[in-house]
Amino acid sequence: MELEVSFTNQPIAESRAPLTSGAGSMVEFRGVVRSLEKGEPISALVYDLYKPMATKVIQEILTEIGTAQPCLRVEVIHRYGTIPVGETAIYLRVDSTHRGEGFRMLEEFMNRLKQDVPIWKTGGVPC
Amino acid sequence: MELEVSFTNQPIAESRAPLTSGAGSMVEFRGVVRSLEKGEPISALVYDLYKPMATKVIQEILTEIGTAQPCLRVEVIHRYGTIPVGETAIYLRVDSTHRGEGFRMLEEFMNRLKQDVPIWKTGGVPC
Amino acid sequence: MSSVRVLFFAAARDAAGVEETAVSWDGDAPLKQDEFWQLLEVRFPAVLPLRPGLRLAKNLEYVTQSEPLFSGDEVGLIPPVSGG
């Protein structure tokens, strides 16, 4: 299973990798900053991260999920710094032979991300 | 919930719609023709459909799933005719407030599609 | 004289050899599905063996076997689907 994990403080560019050979399913997910944070209107969210550990933990989580849900390729890009409302904070792309393992990978990864990966929303930027 | 259902006998173009206002999640799925069909190598698959009924049934399924998993917008494009290996047969995009209902919509829709929507793989084109 | 338009798809089309046909019957009374199949069999005997696997759609909606057909209905013979 090919893994690509990266971080950027710039807008996330679309994945340009060609579909992995043999893939019958490609799933992409974008988690986008919403205009309300804890009920308050914001114009942006600020994210911080422990980059080397986040990289390592994400790779470990993907590898662990991949033993039960083997996929061909998983790409994760998380943005940090100030992210305006309506822009993507996290991007995931899963290429897999069948759709089932791709859906499971996406869902389980996002659950684990929100438990174990050292990335934080450190605050909202008021409107 | 905004629905867009369409069919094409040409390569499926990427969705160009801007992210729906208020969305915190955008999921895209592509189901791609693989190079083996029932164990035999193929160069393409041929799809047929009962277009007006497929349109209606897809809309009904999306609406039904949407009562439990309300999303903001769902777009479905299914290609028909001869689809070469490596190209997309079905494209789905779900914009939703949270990721949970978007994931459920995608997964449940694909299961229902394969049970109830009058679209058929009518054969493979041998290599 | 009453009639319904009948559309064949996938394996049913292969068996019928045509994409569509019309099935006609005398009078204005609705046609029971068993009667429909009897009329269809006369001209498309090769479709009958598929009947157990076919779902019948009437005016773009799946219907149960008890649903009669009315003149002007569009009837689709739906083999097991395989989209996606």
Add this chain to the structure above:
Amino acid sequence: MSSVRVLFFAAARDAAGVEETAVSWDGDAPLKQDEFWQLLEVRFPAVLPLRPGLRLAKNLEYVTQSEPLFSGDEVGLIPPVSGG
């Protein structure tokens, strides 16, 4: 003389007022986590109330409370995460 590098994140960083520090102790023996917290408290008392919600990472890996610290370790204080 032994020491570990300590990194503060999110709420822990706000409480500490700095991004990182070093915690030092005499001798070569590993440092128990309780001892680590005692040393940390002297200079960063505001971090201590967060301790129940913090996970400790050693060299980029979460560790249990029984895991001692060795000189040269990188220690991260990890508040509840909220990525995605």
